[in-house]
Amino acid sequence: xxxxxxxxxxxxxxxxxxxxxxxxxxxxxxxxxxxxxxxxxxxxxxxxxxxxxxxxxxxxxxxxxxxxxxxxxxxxxxxxxxxxxxxxxxxxxxxxxxxxxxxxxxxxxxxxxxxxxxxxxxxxxxxxxxxxxxxxxxxxxxxxxxxxxxxxxxxxxxxxxxxxxxxxxxxxxxxxxxxxxxxxxxxxxxxxxxxxxxxxxxxxxxxxxxxxxxxxxxxxxxxxxxxxxxxxx
Amino acid sequence: xxxxxxxxxxxxxxxxxxxxxxxxxxxxxxxxxxxxxxxxxxxxxxxxxxxxxxxxxxxxxxxxxxxxxxxxxxxxxxxxxxxxxxxxxxxxxxxxxxxxxxxxxxxxxxxxxxxxxxxxxxxxxxxxxxxxxxxxxxxxxxxxxxxxxxxxxxxxxxxxxxxxxxxxxxxxxxxxxxxxxxxxxxxxxxxxxxxxxxxxxxxxxxxxxxxxxxxxxxxxxxxxxxxxxxxxxxxxxxxxxxxxxxxxxxxxxxxxxxxxxxxxxxxxxxxxxxxxxxxxxxxxxxxxxxxxxxxxxxxxxxxxxxxxxxxxxxxxxxxxxxxxxxxxxxxxxxxxxxxxxxxxxxxxxxxxxxxxxxxxxxxxxxxxxxxxxxxxxxxxxxxxxxxxxxxxxxxxxxxxxxxxxxxxxxxxxxxxxxxxxxxxxxxxxxxxxxxxxxxxxxxxxxxxxxxxxxxxxxxxxxxxxxxxxxxxxxxxxx
Ligand code: SF4
Ligand code: SF4
Ligand code: SF4
Numbered sequence: 042x043x044x045x046x047x048x049x050x051x052x053x054x055x056x057x058x059x060x061x062x063x064x065x066x067x068x069x070x071x072x073x074x075x076x077x078x079x080x081x082x083x084x085x086x087x088x089x090x091x092x093x094x095x096x097x098x099x100x101x102x103x104x105x106x107x108x109x110x111x112x113x114x115x116x117x118x119x120x121x122x123x124x125x126x127x128x129x130x131x132x133x134x135x136x137x138x139x140x141x142x143x144x145x146x147x148x149x150x151x152x153x154x155x156x157x158x159x160x161x162x163x164x165x166x167x168x169x170x171x172x173x174x175x176x177x178x179x180x181x182x183x184x185x186x187x188x189x190x191x192x193x194x195x196x197x198x199x200x201x202x203x204x205x206x207x208x209x210x211x212x213x214x215x216x217x218x219x220x221x222x223x224x225x226x227x228x229x230x231x232x233x234x235x236x237x238x239x240x241x242x243x244x245x246x247x248x249x250x251x252x253x254x255x256x257x258x259x260x261x262x263x264x265x266x267x268x269x270x271x272x273x274x
Numbered sequence: 275x276x277x278x279x280x281x282x283x284x285x286x287x288x289x290x291x292x293x294x295x296x297x298x299x300x301x302x303x304x305x306x307x308x309x310x311x312x313x314x315x316x317x318x319x320x321x322x323x324x325x326x327x328x329x330x331x332x333x334x335x336x337x338x339x340x341x342x343x344x345x346x347x348x349x350x351x352x353x354x355x356x357x358x359x360x361x362x363x364x365x366x367x368x369x370x371x372x373x374x375x376x377x378x379x380x381x382x383x384x385x386x387x388x389x390x391x392x393x394x395x396x397x398x399x400x401x402x403x404x405x406x407x408x409x410x411x412x413x414x415x416x417x418x419x420x421x422x423x424x425x426x427x428x429x430x431x432x433x434x435x436x437x438x439x440x441x442x443x444x445x446x447x448x449x450x451x452x453x454x455x456x457x458x459x460x461x462x463x464x465x466x467x468x469x470x471x472x473x474x475x476x477x478x479x480x481x482x483x484x485x486x487x488x489x490x491x492x493x494x495x496x497x498x499x500x501x502x503x504x505x506x507x508x509x510x511x512x513x514x515x516x517x518x519x520x521x522x523x524x525x526x527x528x529x530x531x532x533x534x535x536x537x538x539x540x541x542x543x544x545x546x547x548x549x550x551x552x553x554x555x556x557x558x559x560x561x562x563x564x565x566x567x568x569x570x571x572x573x574x575x576x577x578x579x580x581x582x583x584x585x586x587x588x589x590x591x592x593x594x595x596x597x598x599x600x601x602x603x604x605x606x607x608x609x610x611x612x613x614x615x616x617x618x619x620x621x622x623x624x625x626x627x628x629x630x631x632x633x634x635x636x637x638x639x640x641x642x643x644x645x646x647x648x649x650x651x652x653x654x655x656x657x658x659x660x661x662x663x664x665x666x667x668x669x670x671x672x673x674x675x676x677x678x679x680x681x682x683x684x685x686x687x688x689x690x691x692x693x694x695x696x697x698x699x700x701x702x703x704x705x706x707x708x709x710x711x712x713x714x715x716x717x718x719x720x721x722x723x724x725x726x727x728x729x730x731x732x733x734x735x736x737x738x739x740x741x742x743x744x745x746x747x748x749x750x751x752x
Contacts, residue, residue, distance in 0.1 A: 068322065071318075072315075072318070072319060075314060075315045075318065076315060078312075079312040079314075079315050082312060083312070083569065084568055084569040084570055084571065084572050084573075085566070085568035085569040085573070086573070087568070089616070092616065092617060096406065100404055100406065103404070106402075110329075110332075113329075117327075172328075175328055176341065177328040177331030177332070177337070177343075177346050178326070178327065178328030178331075180328075180343040180346060180349065181326040181328050181346060181348055181349060181352075182326060183326070186326055235322075235323065235324065235325050235326070237322045237323055238322075238323040238325055238405060241319055241322065241323045241405075242323070242404070242405065244319070245319060245323060245405050245406040245407075246406045248315055248316055248319045248406070249316065249400060249406040249407070249408040249411070251312075251315060251316075252312075252313065252315060252316035252408060252411050253411065253569075254312070254569060255311045255312050255313075255530065255569055255570075256310070256311060256312055257569070257570060257571070257572050258534070258570065259310055259311040259312070259530060259534070259569075259570070260311075260525075260529075260530040260531040260532075260533060260534030260535070260570065261531065261534055261535075262310040262311075263303075263306045263307050263310045263311060263530070263531060264531045266306040266309065266310055267302065267303060267306050267422065269422075269531070273435070273439060274431065274434055274435040274438050274439055274532065
């Protein structure tokens with residue numbers, strides 16, 4: 042087990058984490074490149090910047106949604122906060138980074154981390170429940186939508202057990218192994234699944250606007266490409 | 275013929291039913307569009323980032339009343355995104371190789387045809403999507419691709435053909451009939467308001483060239499008289515061009531190719547008359563499609579102004595004299611999505627309404643969050659789907675109107691007005707009157723000062739009161 046654990050925290054982690062970073066950077070890069078290309082070709086290059094900034098902020102800080110759809114929005118916000126804050130600001134994780142690459146940053150108290158960890162698990166369960174309960178989401182959901190929520194909860198469940206050995210009925214190293222590997226798997230899946238939205242979200246409102254900014258003469262150029270210039274309506 | 279009435283819920287032309295090889299041609303059109311237009315960006319981002327959270331469903335007036343899975347916005351958009359992913363992304367091609375077998379079939383094309391004409395492309399659902407997915411854009415694109423394989427509602431195609439290759443406008447009104455109508459309206463104005471007012475025709479060098487929804491000449495006399503009256507009392511320099519007097523652009527609803535041609539014809543008419551700006555009448559989609567003028571014609575194209583923007587500014591500057599009377603009935607305002615959704619025109623109409631009505635009430639929600647009347651995306655012109663339009667699509671609007679208790683619903687959009695009238699008829703709101711904004715304004719407009727000015731002008735030696743001569747029509751009246 043020990044050797045496996047070393048492998049999971051060592052090479053496997055390095056690979057998955059780099060894969061995630063490079064993958065997300067690539068997504069962002071490709072999107073920015075496409076945005077620039079689209080704008081360069083656009084007949085109309087003026088953009089309603091204030092509206093876009095406003096929409097972007099609304100979705101990064103969805104206070105307004107909270108008022109309209111309190112249950113779902115609250116669950117979703119808490120879930121996102123918990124799963125972002127804990128892995129990054131847990132003292133134990135920071136210590137690992139410090140040992141490996143020599144950088145560190147302020148940590149949150151472990152008690153808070155505990156609360157957020159429980160919150161992450163509870164809200165993940167809540168999101169699954171709401172997914173199943175509402176007819177529209179039930180219809181839209183694919184199996185992987187549920188699977189990914191379970192996968193996201195897994196490192197939190199196991200992390201909690203690792204932090205509280207007294208409560209852990211299982212073998213410590215096995216649980217730690219599952220903890221690390223589920224984390225690795227999430228990193229790996231980030232650029233390959235809808236988790237990509239973590240990187241693309243800030244740009245989506247811009248994209249929605251620029252989507253309507255087609256190139257000059259684009260209609261007739263498509264017509265020409267299809268050999269339909271002379272075709273009657 | 276019988277077939278064309280049964281295959282889809284809307285009629286298509288006969289040749290659409292004989293079309294073969296549609297999946298291949300659909301993909302060909304898709305490829306051409308991706309190459310020569312710029313839909314890649316949203317398709318790419320949406321297909322990678324959609325989280326299937328279901329928020330959008332709650333916002334769509336259609337899903338609210340049908341509760342059918344196929345009416346969930348994300349579900350509908352996924353129909354096209356699936357095609358995009360499979361045929362135009364590397365991962366899709368890869369998945370296909372490993373037997374993840376989605377193939378575009380004839381039945382699938384039919385499914386899309388039905389689905390994308392159930393959505394009015396009102397874009398309300400974009401507001402609730404955390405990813406900002408613009409289903410209106412997807413519907414817009416999907417309909418274009420469908421049109422390239424022959425699937426488009428006959429009503430839209432026939433009107434567009436008339437506009438581009440026939441008489442020159444969607445209602446097939448020839449120039450002599452246009453002139454007759456305008457003369458008739460002039461007489462009406464003379465009779466009812468004692469005002470000598472002209473609908474200027476082909477005046478060169480006017481600031482504004484006027485493009486209303488051409489159907490207004492047949493159906494919305496009051497709106498047009500209101501428009502003309504405002505131009506008259508404010509001394510606006512405007513003209514109707516006999517080369518092109520139709521702002522309607524069904525291209526927005528089914529084909530960028532058509533949209534571009536129609537938009538360019540407007541610009542050509544403005545250039546022919548050496549005019550400076552495009553003045554759009556009370557029509558939501560005419561306005562929105564004209565906003566694409568710079569897109570298709572580049573940045574030097576003439577500026578686009580909606581008549582409400584003009585009127586509100588004149589009112590603010592105190593150039594529209596009003597009688598002391600006000601509209602007494604309770605009035606509410608329906609925001610046409612095409613001008614309100616992006617927040618471009620929401621306050622101007624309210625400024626005007628507050629000035630002329632004593633009892634103006636808002637419906638909720640309103641402005642950028644308004645519900646579509648249910649006739650958007652050209653569906654209002656498709657008579658065979660009226661039941662669907664005023665039922666599932668329009669019920670939400672009917673409830674909203676009922677809740678305001680208004681006797682008059684104002685909407686500055688030819689499409690919305692037709693639809694709202696039918697919605698009211700079919701939803702037990704028979705006493706509600708649906709009118710345009712300038713119709714109401716006309717009722718309280720004070721022609722006194724303008725009449726006075728005209729009289730003074732007539733008293734002068736070089737009086738230019740020879741009605742009918744274009745130089746008179748172009749003059750400033752203030
Ligand atoms: S664009 Fe309008 S009609 Fe279409 S799905 Fe969205 S809310 Fe519904
Ligand atoms: S709100 Fe957006 S992400 Fe959520 S289901 Fe609808 S389209 Fe998909
Ligand atoms: S018809 Fe009117 S309300 Fe409906 S989509 Fe068009 S502009 Fe909006």
